[in-house]
Amino acid sequence: MKIIVLGAGAWGTAVAMSAAQHPAGHAVTLWARDAAQADQMRAERQNTRYLPRIPLPPSLTVADGAFATLWPGADLVIVATPMAALRGMLQALRGCAAPVAWLCKGFEAAAAGSSDTFGLLAHEIQALVAPELIAGVFSGPSFAQEVALGQPTALVAASAHAKVRDALVSAFHSPSVRVYANEDIVGVEVGGAVKNVLAIATGLCDGLELGLNARAALITRGLAEMTRLGLALGARPDTFMGLSGLGDLVLTATGDLSRNRRVGMLLAEGKTLQQAVESLGHVAEGVYSARTVAQRAAALGVDMPITRAVVALLDGQLTPSDAVVTLMGRGPASELM
Numbered sequence: 370m371k372i373i374v375l376g377a378g379a380w381g382t383a384v385a386m387s388a389a390q391h392p393a394g395h396a397v398t399l400w401a402r403d404a405a406q407a408d409q410m411r412a413e414r415q416n417t418r419y420l421p422r423i424p425l426p427p428s429l430t431v432a433d434g435a436f437a438t439l440w441p442g443a444d445l446v447i448v449a450t451p452m453a454a455l456r457g458m459l460q461a462l463r464g465c466a467a468p469v470a471w472l473c474k475g476f477e478a479a480a481a482g483s484s485d486t487f488g489l490l491a492h493e494i495q496a497l498v499a500p501e502l503i504a505g506v507f508s509g510p511s512f513a514q515e516v517a518l519g520q521p522t523a524l525v526a527a528s529a530h531a532k533v534r535d536a537l538v539s540a541f542h543s544p545s546v547r548v549y550a551n552e553d554i555v556g557v558e559v560g561g562a563v564k565n566v567l568a569i570a571t572g573l574c575d576g577l578e579l580g581l582n583a584r585a586a587l588i589t590r591g592l593a594e595m596t597r598l599g600l601a602l603g604a605r606p607d608t609f610m611g612l613s614g615l616g617d618l619v620l621t622a623t624g625d626l627s628r629n630r631r632v633g634m635l636l637a638e639g640k641t642l643q644q645a646v647e648s649l650g651h652v653a654e655g656v657y658s659a660r661t662v663a664q665r666a667a668a669l670g671v672d673m674p675i676t677r678a679v680v681a682l683l684d685g686q687l688t689p690s691d692a693v694v695t696l697m698g699r700g701p702a703s704e705l706m
C-alpha cells in the first residue's frame with residue numbers, strides 16, 4: 370500500500386513508523402509542515418523535536434512542501450495534526466479519492482464566552498467541509514512512544530465506510546498492532562475527546578494526593594459522563610466499554626505518558642494553565658475541548674459534573690482544592706443512568 374501521513378508530531382511519526390515496518394512492506398511517506406524539521410529528520414533519521422531517541426525505519430520517506438503532490442495514487446491518507454488544524458487539512462484534501470483517516474481526539478475548541486456556536490467532532494467537520502471524502506477515525510489507547518518502540522497496542526478503525534475500515538486494518542494490523550473495526554464513529558470520537566478532559570481531572574486528583582479510591586471514582590463516574598454524552602449524540606452504548614471508551618480512559622487517566630494527565634498534575638502543583646501547557650511541548654487536547662464538551666452536554670440536557678469542574682478549573686474560576694470540594698459537595702444521586 371502507498372500510505373501518506375500528514376503531520377509529523379509524536380503520534381503522526383509513531384503511526385508512520387508502525388506502517389513502514391509492517392510485514393506487507395508498505396511505502397510510507399511522513400509529511401512535516403515545517404521544512405527545517407523535515408530536513409532534521411532526514412539528516413538524523415529521528416524526530417528529535419517530538420519523538421527523540423527512537424530511530425526512524427530506513428524505508429520511511431520524510432517529505433515537506435505542498436502535500437497535494439503526495440496523495441494522488443495513495444491507498445490511504447492519514448491526517449495526524451491536532452484538532453485545531455483538522456478543518457484546514459480536510460479542506461485541502463477535497464477531491465482526494467483515497468480513504469482518509471484522522472488521528473486527532475477532541476472537539477473543536479468553542480469560542481471563549483460564546484454559547485451559541487458549538488465546536489464540532491471531527492466527522493461533523495468533515496461532513497461540513499469535505500462531505501465527498503471517504504473518511505473515518507483511527508483511535509484507541511495508544512501512547513506514541515510505545516507504538517514507535519513496537520510495543521503491543523490495540524486500536525480502533527471507525528467509519529461508516531468499509532473501505533476506510535479495511536484500509537486501516539491492511540495498513541496497520543501486524544504482530545505488534547491489533548486493529549478492531551467499528552462502525553460507530555460518533556461513539557469512538559466522543560470517547561477519544563472526553564477521556565482527555567477526564568485525564569486532566571485524574572491528574573489533578575493524583576497531584577493533590579487524594580488517593581486511589583478517589584481516582585477509581587473519577588474514572589468510573591467519568592465513564593458514566595462520557596457514555597451519557599455519547600448516547601445523547603447517537604453513539605452505541607457498547608462502544609464506551611471498548612478500546613476508545615474505557616480502554617483509552619484508563620490509559621490516559623492513569624498513564625504518566627499522558628499530556629492531559631500531566632496538565633492536571635501541573636495545576637495541582639500550583640502552575641498556571643499557561644505554564645502547564647507551555648511546559649508540555651505537545652498538544653493536550655482536553656484543554657481545548659473541555660468547554661465544548663460542557664456546552665454540548667448542557668445543550669442536550671446531559672449532566673457532566675466532572676467536566677464542568679475541569680472547565681471551571683481551566684478558566685481559573687475554581688482552585689484545584691475548590692474543584693474537589695465542589696465535586697464532593699454535591700447531593701446524593703443514583704448510580705444508574
Ligand SMILES: NC(=O)c1ccc[n+]([C@@H]2O[C@H](COP(=O)([O-])OP(=O)(O)OC[C@H]3O[C@@H](n4cnc5c(N)ncnc54)[C@H](O)[C@@H]3O)[C@@H](O)[C@H]2O)c1
Binds near residue numbers: 379419474
Ligand atoms: N501522542 C500520542 O500518544 C497520541 C496518541 C493518539 C492520538 N493522539 C492525538 O493525535 C493528535 C496529534 O497529537 P501529537 O501527539 O502528534 O501532537 P504533537 O503536539 O506531538 O504534534 C503536533 C503536530 O501537529 C503539527 N501541526 C500543528 N498544526 C498544524 C497544521 N496547521 N498543519 C500541519 N501540521 C500541524 C505540529 O507541527 C506537530 O508536528 C492529537 O489530537 C492527539 O490527541 C496523540
Ligand SMILES: O=P(O)(O)OC[C@H](O)CO
Binds near residue numbers: 617
Ligand atoms: O498524551 P495524551 O493525554 O494526549 O494521550 C495520548 C493518547 O490519546 C492516549 O491514547
